[in-house]
Amino acid sequence: MEDIIKYKNSFSTEAKLGFIGCGNMAFSIVKGLLQSKLFEANEIIVSGTRDESFERLKSLGKINTTKNNNEVVRAAAIIFLCVKPAHLDAVAISLKKNFLNPDEIDLSNLNKTLVSILAGTSLNTLREAIPNFGSYIRVMPNTPLQVGAGCSAITIFNASLDLLNSYNAVKAIFCSLGLVDVLDESKFHAITALSGSGPAYVYIIIDALSDAGVKQGLPRDIATRFAAQTLLGASKTVLESSFHVGQLKDQVTSSGGTTIHAIHELEKGGIRNTLFNAIEAATKRSKEMSEN
Ligand SMILES: NC(=O)c1ccc[n+]([C@@H]2O[C@H](COP(=O)([O-])OP(=O)(O)OC[C@H]3O[C@@H](n4cnc5c(N)ncnc54)[C@H](OP(=O)(O)O)[C@@H]3O)[C@@H](O)[C@H]2O)c1
Structure with missing residues (x-):
């Protein structure tokens, strides 16, 4: 100020x-x-x-x-x-x-x-x-x-x-x-790919979570608000807590419970690999743009 x-x-x-x-x-x-x-x-x-x-x-x-x-x-x-x-x-x-x-x-x-x-x-x-x-x-x-x-x-x-x-x-x-x-x-180049373009990836995730909630019978407005608030809350927790992000994930994941069943599906769909590839593609594109 x-x-x-x-x-x-x-x-x-x-x-x-x-x-x-x-x-x-x-x-x-x-x-x-x-x-x-x-x-x-x-x-x-x-x-x-x-x-x-x-x-x-x-x-x-x-x-x-x-x-x-x-x-x-x-x-x-x-x-x-x-x-x-x-x-x-x-x-x-x-x-x-x-x-x-x-x-x-x-x-x-x-x-x-x-x-x-x-x-x-x-x-x-x-x-x-x-x-x-x-x-x-x-x-x-x-x-x-x-x-x-x-x-x-x-x-x-x-x-x-x-x-x-x-x-x-x-x-x-x-x-x-x-x-x-x-x-x-x-x-x-890397920061452009991660956080500059990042909000677009997150909007897609929120939209997809909202659609998934609607498929399971939730009203659209609740599904979207709860999806967005869940991302906001999880992000705030990562930024404010002293735990590693993996430990925070483990806190939600009880043995044989709902979360680990969902995580199995996410891993089968290649969520981590897809994110690696997305950030790599955006980083590469940023480099190309700087060379032209
Ligand atoms: N969007 C993002 O999330 C994001 C994130 C980080 C960085 N960036 C960077 O931010 C920059 C702007 O992105 P943006 O999304 O805001 O683009 P945008 O919405 O397309 O806005 C570009 C603006 O530039 C104006 N413009 C074009 N030629 C001009 C000229 N000769 N003189 C003055 N103004 C002119 C246009 O005005 P008219 O419409 O009146 O022609 C338009 O309003 C880009 O370089 C992008 O790489 C964007």
């Missing part, structure tokens, strides 16, 4: 946090930030290419929106890059166009921090595409940020002393939205 206040006090413009891109991730981060009450809606400025994309964000409050990426860079000191990797060049071109225009901001003197959440896009690629920012931070977050239960890996390229405020503020922002760990960039 102290780091955020220091950051907010360090300049006087109204919009203090910028977002280039206004899709699912920008929405999740902004929603989480407003819920955490660290920022007001009017302190945030977001750019996109279509009016329709702003509608969902506007439902969160009086967020400033623009179709000009330069306005975002001009207004804020921390800019979150939240476009698809394929849009990186278009964003770079839009910023460089103005860079060449003397009436516009001079990116070569930018004392600003660019925070990229792009999957499979290294800090080097980012710096080459959009040069002249004071510092670059790469984050791999996930969508549960929007309910304060995200997890984000952070890595940094350069934080000169005067940009340390921004770095601390970025860390504080993600800490307010869930779990944060500072990781070497070489681990980002």
Whole structure:
């Protein structure tokens, strides 16, 4: 909180946090930030290419929106890059166009921090595409940020002393939205596969458990809520207890009981092997994306 206040006090413009891109991730981060009450809606400025994309964000409050990426860079000191990797060049071109225009901001003197959440896009690629920012931070977050239960890996390229405020503020922002760990960039392919894409795997598991409950005669809403709460409760237990995850499994698994019969079916279906393969495929895809 102290780091955020220091950051907010360090300049006087109204919009203090910028977002280039206004899709699912920008929405999740902004929603989480407003819920955490660290920022007001009017302190945030977001750019996109279509009016329709702003509608969902506007439902969160009086967020400033623009179709000009330069306005975002001009207004804020921390800019979150939240476009698809394929849009990186278009964003770079839009910023460089103005860079060449003397009436516009001079990116070569930018004392600003660019925070990229792009999957499979290294800090080097980012710096080459959009040069002249004071510092670059790469984050791999996930969508549960929007309910304060995200997890984000952070890595940094350069934080000169005067940009340390921004770095601390970025860390504080993600800490307010869930779990944060500072990781070497070489681990980002694996973390993208595990936690970046992870919510999708968990939604599939909840949906499947819900279907299975319905097949056994439970009403749909109860089946879905109980499936989701069971995952939430088990996850909270893993994070808060001192037991190994295997011991926690054993605590539910009595001899000859219902759980071990179900586990036998899960193992026959190759659940562990399937998860190994899924994470391996996503890690490989992240590496491929970084090479293209
Ligand atoms: N989704 C996840 O769970 C997740 C998790 C971790 C990391 N990520 C990373 O987060 C990034 C964003 O993902 P997302 O799911 O939020 O994608 P998304 O929903 O498709 O959003 C991308 C946004 O970028 C905007 N955009 C496109 N070209 C632009 C330009 N030239 N200037 C400004 N804005 C532009 C689009 O706006 P318009 O619609 O107006 O064109 C769109 O709102 C990706 O790089 C992804 O790798 C995603």
